[in-house]
Amino acid sequence: MRAAWIIARREFNRYFSTTVAYLVLFLFLFILGILFNSAIQRAYQYSLFQGATPPDVQVILGPMLTLLVFSIPALTMRLLAEEQAKGTIELLLTAPVRDWELVTGKWLGAMGFLTVLLALTFIYPLALDALVEPGIDWGPVFAGYLGLFLVVSALTALGVAISAMFRNQIAAFAVTLAVFLFLWMLGALSPGSTNPVLEYLDFGRHFYRTFYRGVIDLRGIVYYLSVTFFGLYLGSVIIESRRWNG
Amino acid sequence: MIEARDLTKYYGRRLAIDHLTFHARKGEIVAFLGPNGAGKTTTMRILTGYMPPSEGEAKVAGFDVVEESLEVRRRVGYLPETVPLYDDMTVWDYLEFMGSLRQVPNLDDRIAEVLERVHLIDRAESFIGTLSKGMRQRVGLAQAILHQPEVLILDEPTLGLDPRQRVEVRELIREIGRERTVLLSTHILPEAQELSDRVLIINKGRIVAEDTPEELQLRVLGAQRLRLRVRGPGGAAQLAQLLRQFPGVLHVHTVDEEQLEIEAKPEEAEALRVRLARAVLEQGYDLLEMCEISLSLEDIFLQLVRDESAEDSDAESTTRKGARNSED
Incomplete structure (x- = not known):
C-alpha cells in the first residue's frame, strides 16, 4: 500500500502540470456557474408570480453528475495509457510494486484531483445559501456531495481500468465515455423498471433516487463501492495479462 | 546470481x-x-x-x-x-x-x-x-x-x-x-x-x-580462413563444389562470381595453400589472389549466425525433397 501512496502522490501532483486537468477544472466550474446562474434567475422570475419554494441544492447536484460523466474520462484516460505508450510502465512493473498497488495508486491520485474539484464546487452551495431566505438546508447538501464522491470513486476506478487497456489516450477517453454513457442509460433501456438487474447496474439511478434527494442509502453506498473494487480489480487483471503477453 | x-x-x-x-x-x-x-x-x-x-x-x-x-x-x-x-x-x-x-x-x-x-x-x-x-x-x-x-x-x-x-x-x-x-x-x-x-x-x-x-x-584462430579470387569457366560457384571435397577443407562459401572463402583445418597451413593453388589451376581457373583472413569476434559472430540460418535452410530443403519423394 505504501507504493500505492507514492504513485498516488506523484499522479496528484502531475495533474497540476497538465493543461488537460486545468481545462477540465475551468470548464467544469464555468459551465456549472452558467447553469447555476440561469437556475437562480429562473427561480427569481417564478417567485415574482407565485410564492414558489426557493431553489435547493438540486440545481447544483443535477448538472454536476452530468459534468462528471464527461470530465472523468478526460482525467483518467492518461493514467495507464500514457505509461504504456511511453514505455515507462516497464520501470514501474520491474520495481517492487504489486500490480494492484500501481492501479490503486493511479486511482487514488485521480481521486485526489477530483476531490479538489468537488471541493471547489462548494462555492455554489455557499452562494445559494447566501441568496435564498432563510438559507438552505445543509443535510441534503452533504448527502448529495457524499453521493457525488461515491459516483466519482466508481467512475474513476472504471476509467483507470479502461486506461490500462489502451496505449492511445484518445481511444481510452472514447471507450471510457461510451461505457459511462451506457451505464447511465441502462435504466432508460428498461422502461417501466421491468429488468431489476439492468436497473441495479444503472449508476445514475442510485444517485437520483437517494443521494440527490438528500437520502443516504446503504444500497447505493454498497453499489458504488462494489463498482470501485471491480474497477480496481479489473485494472490489476489487465496489467497482469499485459505482462503475460508482453 | x-x-x-x-x-x-x-x-x-x-x-x-x-x-x-x-x-x-x-x-x-x-x-x-x-x-x-x-x-x-x-x-x-x-x-x-x-x-x-x-x-x-x-x-x-x-x-x-x-x-x-x-x-x-x-x-x-x-x-x-x-x-x-x-x-x-x-x-x-x-x-x-x-x-x-x-x-x-x-x-x-x-x-x-x-x-x-x-x-x-x-x-x-x-x-x-x-x-x-x-x-x-x-x-x-x-x-x-x-x-x-x-x-x-x-x-x-x-x-x-x-x-x-x-x-x-x-x-x-x-x-x-x-x-x-x-x-x-x-x-x-x-x-x-x-x-x-x-x-x-x-x-x-x-x-x-x-x-x-x-x-x-582462440576458437576463431583455431580455424584457418582463406580468401581466393579466381576466374574461370564455371565461375566461383562451380569451383566451390570441387573444393568442398578437398581434404582439410571444412567450409567453402562463395562471396561473388570471383571470390571464395575457405575455412580449413589449421594443420599444415602452408602445404594446404600450395595444394589448393595447384588444384585451382588444374581445374582450368586463373588464381588471381589468395590471402589469409584473420578473424575478429565480429567474424565468428557472423559465422555462427550464418551457420544457424544455413542449418535452417538445409532442414527446409530436406523436408521439401522428402515431400517430393513421397509424391513419386
Whole structure:
C-alpha cells in the first residue's frame, strides 16, 4: 500500500502540470456557474408570480453528475495509457510494486484531483445559501456531495481500468465515455423498471433516487463501492495479462 | 546470481526465445550479443520480473522470477533499451520517485551520490525532457543503480551515445561490475569484448556460443580462413563444389562470381595453400589472389549466425525433397 501512496502522490501532483486537468477544472466550474446562474434567475422570475419554494441544492447536484460523466474520462484516460505508450510502465512493473498497488495508486491520485474539484464546487452551495431566505438546508447538501464522491470513486476506478487497456489516450477517453454513457442509460433501456438487474447496474439511478434527494442509502453506498473494487480489480487483471503477453 | 534454465517465451505463436540456459556469477559481467530480434530484450524482461516465461525457470539473487517476483525486483536494477523516463519531471524528482518506490534509505544523500557518479549533479533540477540522449541514458543508469542492486541488467546501455559518452558509460559499468553481477546486451562487438568476462552469443532465441572473449577468439584462430579470387569457366560457384571435397577443407562459401572463402583445418597451413593453388589451376581457373583472413569476434559472430540460418535452410530443403519423394 505504501507504493500505492507514492504513485498516488506523484499522479496528484502531475495533474497540476497538465493543461488537460486545468481545462477540465475551468470548464467544469464555468459551465456549472452558467447553469447555476440561469437556475437562480429562473427561480427569481417564478417567485415574482407565485410564492414558489426557493431553489435547493438540486440545481447544483443535477448538472454536476452530468459534468462528471464527461470530465472523468478526460482525467483518467492518461493514467495507464500514457505509461504504456511511453514505455515507462516497464520501470514501474520491474520495481517492487504489486500490480494492484500501481492501479490503486493511479486511482487514488485521480481521486485526489477530483476531490479538489468537488471541493471547489462548494462555492455554489455557499452562494445559494447566501441568496435564498432563510438559507438552505445543509443535510441534503452533504448527502448529495457524499453521493457525488461515491459516483466519482466508481467512475474513476472504471476509467483507470479502461486506461490500462489502451496505449492511445484518445481511444481510452472514447471507450471510457461510451461505457459511462451506457451505464447511465441502462435504466432508460428498461422502461417501466421491468429488468431489476439492468436497473441495479444503472449508476445514475442510485444517485437520483437517494443521494440527490438528500437520502443516504446503504444500497447505493454498497453499489458504488462494489463498482470501485471491480474497477480496481479489473485494472490489476489487465496489467497482469499485459505482462503475460508482453 | 543469475541462473536460467530452459527459458522459453512465446508471443502468441511466435517463439521469441528457445530453451535458453545460462548463468552469471557474482562480480561477473556477462554480455548478451546478438542481432536485433534475437531475444535479448525478452530474456532480460523475464529476468527483471517484467514478464513470466512460457516455459523454464530462472533464479535471480536466489529468488524465482515468477514465484518470488517482488524479491527479485527489489534486488535488480534495470535499464530498458528505450530508457523510458518522465519528461515532465526533474532529474531529482524522478530519482526521488523511483527511490521511494524502492525504499532506498537516506534517499537524498544517495541521489546526490549517484548523480555525482553519473556526472549529472549540475543537472539535478533540469527537466528530463530538456536533456540530451546521452544525459537521459545516464539518468536511466542512475535509476538502475540507485538502490545498490545485487544484479544489474542493462539493455543496450550505450545505444545512441557519442563515442566519448560511450567510454564514460563503459567505465561506469566496469566499476559497478567489480562488486555486482552485470548482464548487459549489445550488438557492438568490441564493446562485449572490452567489457565482459563472458559473452553469450544469441541468435533466433538460441545461444549459439558461450565463452570468454579470449576463448572465443582462440576458437576463431583455431580455424584457418582463406580468401581466393579466381576466374574461370564455371565461375566461383562451380569451383566451390570441387573444393568442398578437398581434404582439410571444412567450409567453402562463395562471396561473388570471383571470390571464395575457405575455412580449413589449421594443420599444415602452408602445404594446404600450395595444394589448393595447384588444384585451382588444374581445374582450368586463373588464381588471381589468395590471402589469409584473420578473424575478429565480429567474424565468428557472423559465422555462427550464418551457420544457424544455413542449418535452417538445409532442414527446409530436406523436408521439401522428402515431400517430393513421397509424391513419386
